[in-house]
Structure formats: C-alpha cells, structure tokens
Amino acid sequence: MGAGFYFIPGGGNNSLSHDVIQDINTVKTNTAKLSVASNSLLVVLKLAVGWMSGSVSIISEAAHSAVDLLAALIAFVAVRKSGKEPDAVHAYGHGKIENVSGMIEAALIVLVSIWIVWESVDKLRSPQPTELVGYGMAVMLFSAGVNWWVSSRLQTVADQTHSHALAADALHLKTDVWTSIGVFLGLVAMKLTGLTWIDPAIAIVVAAIIFKAGWNMTWNSLYELTDISLPHHERDLIHDILATHPEVVSHHRLRTRRSGSLRQIDVHVLLDPGLRLDRAHAICDQVEAELESQLGSCDVVIHPEPAGSHERERSKES
Template sequence: MNKINRKSKVALLSVMSNTMLIILKVVAGLLSGSVSIISEAIHSSMDLVASIIALFSVTVSSKPADRQHPYGHGKIENISGVIEGLLIFIAAFLIIKESINKILNPSEISGVSIGIVVMGIAAISNLFVSRELYKVAKQEDSIALEADALHLKTDVYTSLGVAIGLLLIKVTGIAILDPLVAMLVALLIIKEAWVLCSDAFGPLLDTCLPEEDEKQIQEIINNFDNVTGCHSLRTRKSGHYKYIDMHLVVKGEISVAAAHGICDEIEKSIEEKIVNSSINIHVEPEELPIEEK
C-alpha cells in the first residue's frame, strides 16, 4: 500500500467512525435529555468535520511538487491542523453555553442506562480508531492525521467522563452533575485545541526543526576530515518534508569534484538519520593563510 492510499484510508476510517457515533449520541441525547450526551454529539460533529478536512489535506499533501508549488503541498496539513484546533474551540464554547443553560433551566434526565451504553461504545470505538491514526501519523509524519487522532483520543476521555457522570446521576439522583460533567468535557477540549494549534501553526511560520535534528546534522558534518566548518544552517518543515540549507566550509586545496563528493555523502548521511529531508548545500573554501612576503 503506498503512502497516499495508506493515509487516505485511515482518514476515511475516522470519517466513517465519527458519522456512526454522531447518530448514536444524538439519538441517546434526545431520548435521555442529557446535555452531557448532547455535548458529546456536538464534539463528534466537530470531529467529523475535522476528519473530512484531514482526509482532504492528506490527499493533497501527498501530491508531488509542481511548477506552482516547487516545495510541494505539505503545508496544507498544517493549515488543516490549525482549522481543526479552531473547530475544537468552537465545540467547547457550544458545550459551555448549553451547560450553563441546563444549569439555569434544569430538566429531568431519563434513559440514563442507554446513555451509559452509548458512551461506552463511543469510547471503545474512538480508542481503536485513534490508535490506528496515531500509528500511521507517526510512521508518515502527518500532522493532519495526528490532529485527527488527538481529537478522538480526547473523545475517549470525555465519553468515559460522561458515562461516569450519568452513572453518578443514576446512583445519587443529583441531575446537576450532568451539565457539570459537560463543562469539564469542554475544559479538556480547550486544552486539546491549544496543544493542537501550537503544534500545527509553528511550521506555517517556518520554525526550525527540533534541536535534536540540528544536533544530528552538526555531528554528521563533524565526521568529515576535509570539512572545516558549517554556518548559516537553516531548517524548516512543510508537512512531513524537512528542508535543510547550509553553507559548508571545506579545505581550500581540495578539488571541486572532491567537494561535490563530500556533499553527496553528507546528504546521504542526513537522509538516513532524518527521513523525508531535502538538503541544499552551498560550498565555500576555507580561507588560506596569507603567505608572508
């Protein structure tokens, strides 16, 4: 299975899963009158939109570079991640609004057992799908799939939280626990959105690669005898591609062919350590000492 099909198929799995869960949660929420279940349906609706965006972005980001996009289409995954983060913020706001309304205008909750069962199904389903998304996201270095996985991972915790809240209501009869649990769900979602937006937005500003990657690059360069230095190292990330530019200082007496060979070896070594990297090296001769007259 190639990368395009693999990423797209796992994203499609997320779309199908979220669609099923929305239907289950809406039905359970309407039957029980539980705002926490309705809040979870809202959360899943945002997850569905996010999954559709992720499916679109991983398909487009895998396209090869062209004349208009010489650096490829990778950054669309970062744009997707930012949009998904904003959608989570909106979901949290809607949940808090509905919870406050429920506190001010309380109503009886019925069909608690149905709600507990649906939330349990939702948690198990999202646990399975999020693990699959994380697995492919890490292997393919896809921020869009990682963002989608983060959505569903949070949904696992929130679904369990709602189920526990409904169980407490059934045991204690205290109905106000329902909107309080929903507000707790919203706070967890806000935290999720903040982390997601931070991770996705950085590459849009061309932030450098992690310090560990740049350290590896420097260690590789130091292993070559005819290389005396390196400066103007610049790194950035676009989707799963990593771009590395540097000025390499070599001994002045070596030939152009030898310098070119060193560059090829350095590029090969970096590509082995940092996958999906594109390296551009500008060679400079070492300044020879001026001979005394």
C-alpha cells in the same frame, strides 16, 4: 569548485524518492479514511441516544464527535493535497496545507467547546431528568474503545510519516476518549444519586478539556506556519551528522523549517579545496541519505564551499 556553486544532492534517485513519497501518501490517505468512517458511526449513535435521553453531556459528546468528523474530513483532504508534486506555483510543494488544516481543526474545537458551555449553563438553570441512562453509558464505553483504537492507529502513522494533519486528528480522538469516559462516569453517578445537575456539570468539564486541546493545537500549527526552525534536538542531530564526515571542515548558515510532513534543510559546508567535484557531490549525497535516515522525509539543499573561502570573504569585508 567556487564558493558560489551549489546543488541539491540525490538527483539520481528521483524515481525512488517519488515512489517512496507516493507510498507514504497512500498510507496517510487510507488512515484518514479510517478516521472518517469511525467518526461517522459515532456521531449517529451519540446523536440518537442524546436526543432520546435528553442528556446534554451525551449531546455535547455528539457535537465533539461531529467536530472530529469534520476534522477527519479536513485531514483527509489535507493529506491528499499535501502529497501533490511541486509545481510552478508551489515550488516547495504543498506541505503547508497540513498546517493550515491543523489551524482549522483547532478553531472548530474551540467553537464547539464554547457551544457546549452555553448549552450546559442553560441546563443547569433549568435541570431536566435524563432518560435511557443505560443506553448512554453503553454508547460512551463503545465510543471510548473505538476512538482509543483509531487514535492509536492515527498516531502511529503520524509518527512514521511526520504528518501534522494526522497528528491533529489523533489528538482530537484521544481527547474524545477521555471525555467519553468522563461522561460515562457522570451518567453512572447521576443514575446512583438522582442528581440531575451532574449531567451539565460533566459537560462543562468536557468543554474545558476540548478547549485546552484546541488552544494547544492552535499554537503548534501557528508556529509551523511562521516557518519556525526544527526543534533543538533535530538541529543538534544535523550538526552531529555533519561532524562525522572528516571531509567536512565546518559548516554554517544552517536553516531549517517544516512543511507538513517534510523537513526542509539548507546548509553551507566547507570542504577540502583539493577535492574533486564528483567526490564533493558524493559526500553531499551521503550526508543527505543520513539525514533522511535519521529524520525522515527531507528536502536538503547543500551549498559546498572550499575551506578557507568563507574566512577570506569575511576578512575582505572587515
């Protein structure tokens, strides 16, 4: 086994890996559909009550839900496209589509927050009484409850499948939960005190929360699009797994990145030069299986080298 030989372990389980990947994509797609349905309902309710009552905070929440709906549609398309098999043009798969969708969703969040501030400042300059406050309070409570349940479901599936698109969608809806509660409390305060400026003031607070969420999401998506390495604790886990195999003398050139829900790992391992090729292959298969067990979906490339070859090459160079 020469120093230049490499292979991708696990080649004998392609059908099983394909079935597992398809199951994951089905779960992700169905969960994305749930978000689309719930946001569609909330947009209609909030817009109806917002326009009838004249409340800028309720209308801002309708705009927030409209962005959530668009984000849910983007996430739905992203998880379907990202699950496509690699092809001649995309040899590493289509996982980055999820990261791109996260960037688009983040940009939408930032834009809608700016629009809410613009409308709220105009309402502060010329305050108008808000009608049907009770209906607005009821819609806000209903919205908070629905989004809490859907966001929890999205986050659970995102954690299980490591889906960036679903995690971004869950963040949208979690933000909507707290902004809905904020608008509800503002409507309660306005009903009790009769102070009309409370409504646009609450809307500005909502916009600030939305903007912060969008800003954080932008940076998270940007980092992964620039092929940043996996987090320190995940790289440490890779080192630990390799260290548990006595046949692995050492390893080097560990490279990692994330593409959508797929972790891509590339590493050189130094093995006992006396090992048979089939035994070396079995060790690499076992390492790959342990990595997938601990980290989830992985695309692992292991480059085995005979122990001592790396040091000999370095001594020649020096």
